[in-house]
Amino acid sequence: MNTPLPSTAPFRRDAPAADRASFRAARRKAAVQALLLALPLLIFLLATFVAPIASLLGRSVQNPEVRDGMPQLSAALAGWKGPDVPGEAAFAALAHDLKGTGENGQLGNIARRMNFYQPEFRSLLFKTARATRSQTPDQWKPALIDLDARWNEPETWRLLKRASVSPTPDYLLNAVDAHVAPDGSVAPVAADSAVYRAAFARTVAISATVTVLCLLFGYPVAYLLATLPEKQSSRLMLFVIVPFWTSLLVRTTAWYVLLQPGGVINSALLHFGIVKHPLPLVFNRTGVLIGMTHILLPYMILAIYSVMKNVPPVYMRAAKSLGAHPAVAFVRVYIPQTLPGVGAGCFLVFVLALGYYITPALLGGAGDEMISQLIASQTNDQLNWGLAGALSCYLVVFTAVFYFIFNRLVGIDRLRFG
Structure with missing residues (x-):
């Protein structure tokens, strides 16, 4: 004698409570089995497709180089508003962090990041880092300004402050040929730099x-x-x-x-x-x-x-x-x-x-x-x-x-x- 297979159609509202509970349990079991069968494929897609794309897209707003490599300078510039160059505390923090980056090898990453803002920033940072290791003046502000006049320009410090903020919109703006102007507004880049x-x-x-x-x-x-x-x-x-x-x-x-x-x-x-x-x-x-x-x-x-x-x-x-x-x-x-x-x-x-x-x-x-x-x-x-x-x-x-x-x-x- 053949035993009829259970129906997969939903139970009526007047069905016994025990039958409805049994039906829901069978549906949950079938759903779990289907999920377990698809789980290896889902893990593969997440590991080889979704995660790499999400990581690359996440880099469009990440800005960790200056923030992590020069923490004292980042903290000193957090309260600086301009328009003049910051005080002695920021210069001392810059000298201290440059000494530390030379020891842990992070100066190259920081210089490359700053070069995206201004092409000559790499040479400025390496020049200043060498000077900070060979001297310990009483006041770092006049010493660094004498070393290179660019440290007396507010634009240099503004770029350092922008690079110390994460997340940042700078990459997304650069990708449409725009940048943040000194007054804080979004402006297009020069016509010869628009790509x-x-x-x-x-x-x-x-x-x-x-x-x-x-x-x-x-x-x-x-x-x-x-x-x-x-x-x-x-x-x-x-x-x-x-x-x-x-x-x-x-x-x-x-x-x-x-x-x-x-x-x-x-x-x-x-x-x-x-x-x-x-x-x-x-x-x-x-x-x-x-x-x-x-x-x-x-x-x-x-x-x-x-x-x-x-x-x-x-x-x-x-x-x-x-x-x-x-x-x-x-x-x-x-x-x-x-x-x-x-x-x-x-x-x-x-x-x-x-x-x-x-x-x-x-x-x-x-x-x-x-x-x-x-x-x-x-x-x-x-x-x-x-x-x-x-x-x-x-x-x-x-x-x-x-x-x-x-x-x-x-x-x-x-x-x-x-």
Whole structure:
């Protein structure tokens, strides 16, 4: 005799209390089991994805170098308001802390941090640190001013005070070409020093252009794959899938070989007399767009194809039978049904293009730097992790904003893949 399985539907309110309690206990047990099964994956994601990103974003407001390395100076400057240079107590605290940083090896980190504010600050600190170890005057203020006149400038001390405050908005302001002026207001940096806002605009422009190109090239290919017989469609699909099996660096390097002045493309154009001189196809915006479009095109094709496969052909036949021209039926009947796939493909390509690094670095020129390249430069060359974190923070914000715009225009709940 078969025993009926217990129902998973909720009990009615008039069910016995013991049955309701047993049901809730079974649900809790099932939830705990599901959580335990997913726990290793959650821990892996936290350790390898969430924690590193959170750490990098946290560096955008952290400012520990001066505060931790020069605690007496930080405390002495906490009550200093300006506009004149601080008193003897701040100078004595500076001398004492510089002696200590020389002993514990923190002076290099402090000097590098201050150099982000003012390029000559590193030499000033090392020069002063050497002097403090070789002399013990009765008054440090006149001694340090005689050593270097910059210690008699309020701006020097203002920068030290700003560097001793944590958390700080300085990195986030620098990432949009702004800084805190001496009067405490936020002001733009000099025009010849403005880099990052133009880089953000360039990144968005390149990503949008690549998205449009992928849509123009990808939509016809996806339509062809969706309307061909299954056997032919599967064979052609290999040409879309195979790039996923090839390294990104290999594909970008291949374009580098093809696009250079003596490469295959220019050689063919010169051979057939189409051009008289090699075209500039690499180390400029053209090379970046060609390389990124080729690499991101499969994402657009697959997103649109997955929706097109679920579009019933009867709608097109019905429109044609009612007298609609095939082109009119395609535009007014078929295309609207594929818009969820178009939206998903555009969003996917755009977001991926925002963070691209290898392709612009190899195929682009000096005027085609994207935000990802500036982040890599700040972490690898400048060792300015705070500014790199601030740039990454804005990149995350941009991605979130574009996601909400996409969700508002297309809607995640409208996407159907299968």
